[in-house]
Amino acid sequence: MKKLSNTEITNALKELPGWSHQEDHIEKSFKFMDFKEAFSIMTRIAFECEQQNHHPNWENVYNNLTIKLNTHDAGGVTEKDIRLAQTIESIVNK
Incomplete structure (x- = not known):
């Protein structure tokens, strides 16, 4: 997969x-x-991450x-x- 340019990001x-x-990643903080x-949301996210293999x-x-x-394989976003x-x-946001 191709690393996106700063403009694309x-x-x-x-x-x-x-x-x-931020440098080589995107990030966000959430407060519950x-x-x-928080843990319930993390669990739902984990299932989707596994589905996307990411x-x-x-x-x-x-x-x-x-x-x-x-x-990691692309060295960025x-x-x-x-x-x-x-x-x-x-x-x-559900």
Whole structure:
């Protein structure tokens, strides 16, 4: 999969509020009511990640979840990361 240019990433992120481009990845932090809600969302995201065969770098502390996406094989952000970010948004915003 081809690594996206900075312009392509910037354009894609216009449709993904709150996501930012950092060096070689895109990322977003989410805040939930409590740990149970955060973990529940993480579980739903995990099933989708497995389906897409694409797995995030993430960190969960109590009700906070930070997700970082990149495609290691491409050395940066690809269309695969954008698709997963879109899926994550659909899960979180249900």
